Amino acid sequence: MGSTLKNLGDILLVITLIISLALAKEGDADLVNATLVRVDDGAVCLGGNPAAYFYVPGFDNGIENWIVYLPGGGWCKNVSDCEDYLDRKGVGSEPGPFSFDHILSSNKEKNPDFFDWNKVAIRYCDASSFTGNSEITKTNGTKLFFRGWRIYTAVMKELLNKGMGNAKNALLVGSSAGGVATTIYCDRFRSLFPPASRVKCLCDGGYFFLAKNHTHGNQFLSMFEGLIKLHKSENALPKSCTTILSAELCFFPPNLQRDIKTPIFFLMSAFDYVQINYTLSIDLTKCAGLKNCTLSQIEASQDIRSQLLTVLPKKGKAFSKGYLITSPVAHTQVDQDSWYIHTAGTNESLASLFGAWYYERKDVQIIDNYPCPYQCPY
Numbered sequence: 001m002g003s004t005l006k007n008l009g010d011i012l013l014v015i016t017l018i019i020s021l022a023l024a025k026e027g028d029a030d031l032v033n034a035t036l037v038r039v040d041d042g043a044v045c046l047g048g049n050p051a052a053y054f055y056v057p058g059f060d061n062g063i064e065n066w067i068v069y070l071p072g073g074g075w076c077k078n079v080s081d082c083e084d085y086l087d088r089k090g091v092g093s094e095p096g097p098f099s100f101d102h103i104l105s106s107n108k109e110k111n112p113d114f115f116d117w118n119k120v121a122i123r124y125c126d127a128s129s130f131t132g133n134s135e136i137t138k139t140n141g142t143k144l145f146f147r148g149w150r151i152y153t154a155v156m157k158e159l160l161n162k163g164m165g166n167a168k169n170a171l172l173v174g175s176s177a178g179g180v181a182t183t184i185y186c187d188r189f190r191s192l193f194p195p196a197s198r199v200k201c202l203c204d205g206g207y208f209f210l211a212k213n214h215t216h217g218n219q220f221l222s223m224f225e226g227l228i229k230l231h232k233s234e235n236a237l238p239k240s241c242t243t244i245l246s247a248e249l250c251f252f253p254p255n256l257q258r259d260i261k262t263p264i265f266f267l268m269s270a271f272d273y274v275q276i277n278y279t280l281s282i283d284l285t286k287c288a289g290l291k292n293c294t295l296s297q298i299e300a301s302q303d304i305r306s307q308l309l310t311v312l313p314k315k316g317k318a319f320s321k322g323y324l325i326t327s328p329v330a331h332t333q334v335d336q337d338s339w340y341i342h343t344a345g346t347n348e349s350l351a352s353l354f355g356a357w358y359y360e361r362k363d364v365q366i367i368d369n370y371p372c373p374y375q376c377p378y
């Protein structure tokens with residue numbers, strides 16, 4: 001009897017170990033360690049440490065398809081601001097693992113259109129939407145490096161060496177500041193691939209615009225002016241824009257989208273809290289979360305929504321410029337569970353609608369007409 005119990009115990013132990021290993025594998029499958037970029041191209045973060053990217057190889061039918069993700073993280077516009085950014089964001093330290101989920105998930109049920117693709121996320125550590133190309137020496141002798149353009153360029157070079165240039169399908173995705181970068185680089189990303197390849201871009205939570213009315217010091221404009229002056233970002237911006245407008249205005253995607261030839265999709269909340277907080281002196285996320293925004297706060301945010309709708313791409317060639325404007329307060333969505341939530345007025349999730357647009361199953365230019373950031377209080 002004792003021997004039987006011992007054998008049973010051994011079997012249970014083995015089963016437990018197998019289950020534990022399986023769960024650990026499942027839990028860790030989307031945690032990807034960093035690959036450091038060669039620094040001989042000057043591709044370094046603000047603090048001078050090597051830039052990095054995270055890579056998951058494609059498999060099965062996806063081995064010739066590539067998705068490159070540019071995360072967000074804001075900007076810094078002067079030396080003290082960048083010193084604070086360096087400390088606050090921890091971009092001067094070695095990067096930890098990056099979680100590949102949502103649009104980067106390898107789970108077929110969660111991500112049916114892109115699950116088996118080669119997937120890359122570039123570490124955001126330059127605070128310039130990957131546009132800077134300068135450095136300064138501070139009074140204490142240490143340096144700050146503004147090398148966003150070099151980081152983007154160096155990573156693209158390494159990905160081409162991995163075979164990305166032979167892709168049949170490719171997608172450049174960016175969120176927030178990374179969404180701005182995606183809009184800036186969309187056509188240049190397209191130029192890396194053969195003409196027959198399907199190449200598109202997705203700007204998530206980055207379709208920022210210069211509002212007509214602002215009570216918060218016009219933070220977007222002062223920030224972008226700082227990027228031009230400190231990061232020397234102008235040369236990274238599309239010449240089609242900078243030959244017509246002041247360089248700082250060419251960080252606003254509405255000023256770029258008209259000249260973009262590559263198919264591009266814009267995903268944006270009509271009540272994007274970064275757009276609103278950079279424009280108005282209200283914390284919409286706080287009052288919307290508590291559902292106690294005043295009538296004047298809601299009306300001010302509704303005015304921002306109305307202005308957004310006037311700067312969306314015009315209807316043109318099918319599948320050339322898609323958009324999906326949601327109503328709940330949000331910012332980025334391809335990296336959030338809202339990616340799976342059905343869009344108002346449809347029976348499809350954001351993920352499903354974007355996949356349909358990418359593969360040209362359905363042209364998508366959808367606006368959620370609900371006029372409030374949460375249930376209207378009137």
